[in-house]
């Protein structure tokens with residue numbers, strides 16, 4: 400597995416960079432010396448990110464575009480290669496979700512979630528792969544989710560799209576073995592990004608992430624570690640990460656019982672909200688920058704929950 404401990408001078412395209420994980424990962428990569436090409440639909444947000452990167456002494460090119468539009472995707476990659484001469488890393492982060500019971504979700508929401516969160520990853524990968532093959536190296540770094548390996552009520556289409564991208568990434572990894580092109584994944588826990596401030600909901604109530612919620616920087620730091628040592632799957636959180644994967648493997652009935660009984664309640668608040676489309680089909684003003692309105696769960700609470708789940712697991716085994 401090739402290492403790139405010194406990232407200085409590498410070139411990365413970061414999708415979904417106008418908010419959340421994409422924004423924070425771009426900032427962290429820039430701090431590590433990576434030259435950026437950032438993309439999303441909201442140009443003004445990308446310009447704000449660019450200003451922050453420049454302030455920190457980094458290099459950043461803004462190329463707005465929609466990941467569901469093939470010409471946009473090809474243009475972003477073309478502009479990046481024309482400007483920097485190459486592309487070393489693709490960070491696939493752009494995604495949307497839609498809250499609702501499966502049979503209440505409009506069909507267009509289901510297909511759109513796949514078009515952005517799954518086919519958007521495929522489109523960008525297909526656009527950079529010819530360059531990677533020509534160079535004899537390259538890194539496809541995919542922002543996945545704990546839902547790529549798990550499940551949750553109210554997010555069936557999103558979970559399905561995330562499962563699909565993980566299956567795709569793992570197959571691609573095998574296909575690319577020996578080419579010098581590497582594939583990495585980050586299984587992201589609930590993070591306090593603006594995703595919950597602009598996601599559509601059929602429920603009429605404000606959605607929130609399944610607790611505990613982590614700070615987005617946990618993921619951004621994992622992205623930088625993967626950029627240095629590609630070809631791995633990173634699980635940056637302990638409780639909503641390594642412990643949960645282990646628990647699901649040894650006692651799947653625990654997670655099923657908890658999420659089956661409390662999953663819907665955990666993901667909704669009592670705050671009424673009419674947002675049937677959110678940022679699904681067109682960008683919205685809400686939710687610029689790395690962090691959203693739901694704060695991360697305090698560390699001591701996470702610690703208590705860890706002990707609780709460990710005790711529960713002990714009781715079940």
Ligand SMILES: NC(=O)c1ccc[n+]([C@@H]2O[C@H](COP(=O)([O-])OP(=O)(O)OC[C@H]3O[C@@H](n4cnc5c(N)ncnc54)[C@H](OP(=O)(O)O)[C@@H]3O)[C@@H](O)[C@H]2O)c1
Pocket residue numbers: 414415416417418419420421438439440441442444464465466467491492493494495515516542543544545546587588589590591592593594595597608678681682683686
């Ligand atoms: N937040 C969490 O709890 C969580 C948990 C697990 C995994 N993740 C994963 O983390 C990644 C980033 O999510 P996030 O939490 O950072 O959400 P976010 O803040 O909503 O960011 C999503 C990004 O995708 C962009 N986007 C949406 N539709 C697009 C389209 N059609 N074309 C181009 N860009 C589009 C958005 O920008 P524009 O609107 O400007 O286009 C935005 O920059 C996703 O892959 C998500 O699945 C997040």
